[in-house]
Amino acid sequence: MVIIENLTKRYGSLKAVDNLSFTAKPGTVTGFLGPNGAGKTTTLRMSTHLIRPDAGRATFDGTPYDKLVHPARHVGVALEPVVFHPGRTAINHLMAIAPYAGVGVERCHEVLGLVGLDDAAKKRVGKFSLGMRGRLNLAAAMLGDPQTLILDEPVNGLDPEGIRWIREFLRDLASQGRTILISSHLLSEVQQTVDDVVIIAHGRLVYQGSLGDLESSANSSIRVETPDPQALAALAVRQSWTVSEVTQVSVVIEGPQASDVGAAAFAAGIPLAGLTAQSTDLESIFLSLTEGQGGMR
């Protein structure tokens, strides 16, 4: 369980993170979303004690990060940008963290296997591709077999195959009861991975809840094809539905269910040629949530 409480960070007059609170629950993958510059990285860095917050705190199963004894055994963290000493081999990079995680060389090879880097153990990290670096970063976070994982933009730089791989990997970890918090600036990138979403814009929380609730919170609209659009539009107004579009052959109505529109048209004797429910896609919801916050700073 990750609990963020009233985290605040000011840079001069700019509030990078503004009284932000949210929770990531065990057994779920929580997507921490917002456009670039929304304050995601600052929040993650404050949570892990890299940046000192002006106010508020973050706890991991009740303990602040800097009070965890051997944090690597409780919280696995992989932040962006991915950083390694280019001259060090993959296995030596893990071996440098291993003492903190309380593990030996066998576990280092084990996590390399877990992320599919067994063959690259003795390769210098400077020769790694972006995708391989991402995997190594994840392997490092997994070293101490932590109950909580915090991954900053884990999908960045991965090819489609890699994205599918990490999706299954994270789903599997969550099903073991772990708490997974992943950040992304694109909802579509993580939409098939996350259960819950936390959306921030300009350092403030704009949405927290399940992905399903976010989808159903969207206004759905119905495109009705009819030979008599004028009559149908008039009917919609009488029913106090919103008409957003009228063409020669169709009307777009917002508010009612498709079945209500069909029944009303039947009662009014208006012939219909087609009825299509159009749900707003998640990315548009995401954009409207994050852009409706005062635009560019």
Added chain:
Amino acid sequence: MIPAIVSEYRKFFSTRMWWILTLCMAVFFVAVSFGMAWLFAYQATHNGLSDSMLQALQPTVYGLGPSMGYIIPVIIGAFAVTSEYRHNTIVPTFLAEPRRWVVMLAKVVAGVPMGVAVGIAGTLACLVGGGLGFTTGGVDPMLWTSTMWTNFALSILAYVIWALIGVGLGMLITSQVGVIITVLAFTQLIEPLANIALNQFAGASVLAKFLPAAASGSVTGGTDIYAMMSMTGTDGALGVWQGAAVLAAYGIVFGVLGYVLRIRRDVS
């Protein structure tokens, strides 16, 4: 504390920088000590340099490392910190151990074996180069005396202290290039000038022995090459342990200042 020390030790010995620098240093010292030893031997055999003068000069040649080449252990020690800031590996390091003072203290402790490794290489290089220089010049290298072995140990001690000063300096400057520029500017320009300047004034000359190179020379037995070259000599040079204490004080001041001013800062 133990995990942090093991981690720092592994980080250090898993990169190539340290042995490349150490190797360059060793080659340089073999060459320089050979040249100096041969020159002194030539003076003794052809130009009437007295035996007692020669025997006084021999430890200077063998102790050349710490007084002339302490740049190398300083840079290697500093790299333990600056390399982490340069490659931003300070982020995973502080994630693994959020108590930053533990990390920094571990770097200091892990700096001891680094200093020993570099010290053995540097000291051996001077013994080999100097020994060969004296022998080919036709004089007894005097390598097998009991004081030689004391000097050998003290020379390694000086390297270790210099490596630790480096860690402190790295904490204060955190930029790799910044450390190199600072060290070069200080050792090649500021310190020799300060040495000369301080020795011009009767009241101030007492301070000259507290300059790093002079203090380092006291550790290795009053064999500081710069003090010799400045002709005035050191004004009642410090004892071995006083010299070591002065050097350690530099390291502690750098480290504490660095911790307060740099290390505690936000990492982004």
